Amino acid sequence: MLHLTDIQLQDNKVFLSMLSHVLSVDGFYFSTTYDLTHTLQRLANTSPEFQEMSLLERADPRFVWNGHLLREFAAQPEIHRFATPVMHGFITMHSCSINGKCFDWLLVSRRSCFRAGVRYYVRGIDSEGHAANFVETEQIVHYKGSKASFVQTRGSIPFFWSQRPNLKYKPKPQISKSVNHMDGFQRHFDSQIISYGKQMIVNLVNQKGSEKPLEQTFAKMVNSMANGMVKYIAFDFHKECSRMRWDRLQILVDQLAEQQDEFSYFLVDSDGKIVTQQEGIFRSNCMDCLDRTNVIQSLLARRSLQAQLQRLGVLHVGQRIEEQADFEKIYKNAWADNANACAKQYAGTGALKTDYTRTGKRTQWGLIMDGWNSLVRYYKNNFSDGFRQDAIDLFLGNYSVDEVEPASPLHVKKDWKFLALPIIMVVAFSMCIICLLMAGDTWTETLAYVLFWGSASFGTFAIILYNGGSSDAVHISKYLGVEALIMELL
Structure with missing residues (x-):
């Protein structure tokens, strides 16, 4: 440290704060005795030599x-025992009882460190086929x-597209026109088939508006690939479940039932004998692979769990998980917590639609909380996620600090417009409070009024300061896409 200049010392403090920021996010897990990076099925199909490896050697690098941070340890086998892989995601464990029979139920989500980042800044895939x-x-x-497991994956739509923040609530996705999409697309599914077997893609994006080209391109590329191991189904989540028709999710579950029975699940008996293996996987996605995706994954996981518990003798013939009130509460809350963890790590806020995951129905309070989380996401995506993305890239080694570098990327002169942001937010918040006092009689009118005019007021000041734009509130609200937000919530 003594050889660093004053400027480098200041930069070092910033870099340390970036690392601290990444580590302050919940969801880092490690074990000194168990390999958290592999599924039960992968571990059961390994060789004795693999079992003798250190945790660092055998860990799934994804x-x-x-x-x-462990790269120097990896080059020295004699100190591997001191190197502990750290996983990021979510883990919950519960001791449960149904019909007086006690069992342990776990939910584990593993986030890939390849093409890692934050919402809007990291979309699609990279040249190696790694999905955001x-x-x-x-x-x-x-x-x-006995042990049973059921595995699912989620990931960004696997071709080259972007959705850079531009002050709109929902920036228009842009599909790259200058690259060969099929190369990365093929690499993605080749690796997925090797890891998981057959692929059933469940695409939950809107089939109209700005999301429509993504759905059409995805379907077209699956057809062009002509791989019998990959199947595709599209389900317009927002259209099908509009006006609180959440029972219509059963339509999708029923459509996938035959495929799910074919894929089966992994089961090993108390003697260590493998009874069944999972032959394929559901790869679900929406735009962010957060809210809609988590709802569908929880429904498919429940259906698999129903079959597992019946086979293990925990559930009697004809009994359903939904009828077991105590366990159902644990199940729903765990999946909602999983949604929140994944959402905070990618989007910076808790997940949307968790009221449905927790209770099985949409509530007025859930809609209000979704509105609040959406506005917080809007702020973070536009004004603070750049720092989060840089911090993640630094932590993962995508950017390496070079002390002989003449100028640090930290010393980029900030535009005066960014200094006006606190003033903008104070004015916008004040307008939202005024709107609450002046809103309509019903909660839907109140929500729409606050979102429309509150965001319009924010947009007005933001556009004036950033672009010298129009001060017409209706024009600004359309620019920001507030109407899309209201449709998404309702």
């Missing part, structure tokens, strides 16, 4: 978030020595 916000979620049951 889910080792401190891999860059890729998460492997495993549901595990332990009962009298």
Whole structure:
């Protein structure tokens, strides 16, 4: 440290704060005795030599978030025992009882460190076929020595597209026209088939508006690939479930039932004998692979769990999980917590639609909380996620600090317009409070009024300061896409 200049010392403090910012996010897990980076099925199909390896050697590199920090340890086998892989995601464990039979139920989500980042800044795939916000979620049951698991994945639509923040609530996705999409697309699914077997893509994006080209391109590329191991189904989540028709999700579950029965699940008995293996996987996605995706994954996981518990003898023939009130509460809350964890790590706020995951229905309070989280996401995506993305890239080694570098990227002169942001936000918040006092009689009118005019007021000041734009509130609200927000919430 003594050889650093004053400027480098200041930069060093900033870099340390960036690392601290990444580590302050909940969801880092490690074990000194168990390999958290692999599913039960992968571990059961390994060789004795693999079992003798150190945790660092055998870990799945996709889910080792401190891999860059351990690079010097990896080159020295004699100190591997001191190197502990760290996973990022979500883990919950519950001791449960149904019909007087006790079992352990676990939910594990593993976030990939390849193409890692934050919402809007990281979308699609990279040249190696790694998808943004890729998460492997495993549901595990332990009962009298037997173990069962069901694995699903989520990940960004796997071709080259972007959705850069531009003050709009929902920036228009842009599909790259200068690259060969099929190369990365093929690499993505080749690796997925090797890891998981057959692929059932469940695409939940809107089939109209700005999301429509993404759905059409995805379907077209699956057809062009002509791989019998990959199947595709599109389900317009927002259209099908509009006006609180959440029962219509069963339509999708029923459509996938035959495929799910074919994929089966992993089961090993108390003697260590493999009874069944999972032959394929559901790869779900929406735009962010957060809210809509988590709802569908929880429904598919429940259906698998129903079959597992019946086979293990925990549930009697004809009994359903939904009828077990105590366990159902644990199940729903765990999946809602999983949604919140993944959302905070990618989007910076808790997930939307968790009231449905927790209670099985949409509530007025849930809609209000979704509105609040959406506005917080809007702020973070536009004004603070750049720092979060830089911090993640630094932590993962995507950017390396070079002390002989003449100028640090930290010393980029900020535009005066960014200094006006606190004033903008104070004015916008004040307008929202005024709107609350002047809003309509019903909660829907209140929500729409606050979102429309509150965001319009924010947009007015933002556009004036940033672009010298129009001060017409209606024009600004349309520019910001507030109407899309209201439709999404309702």
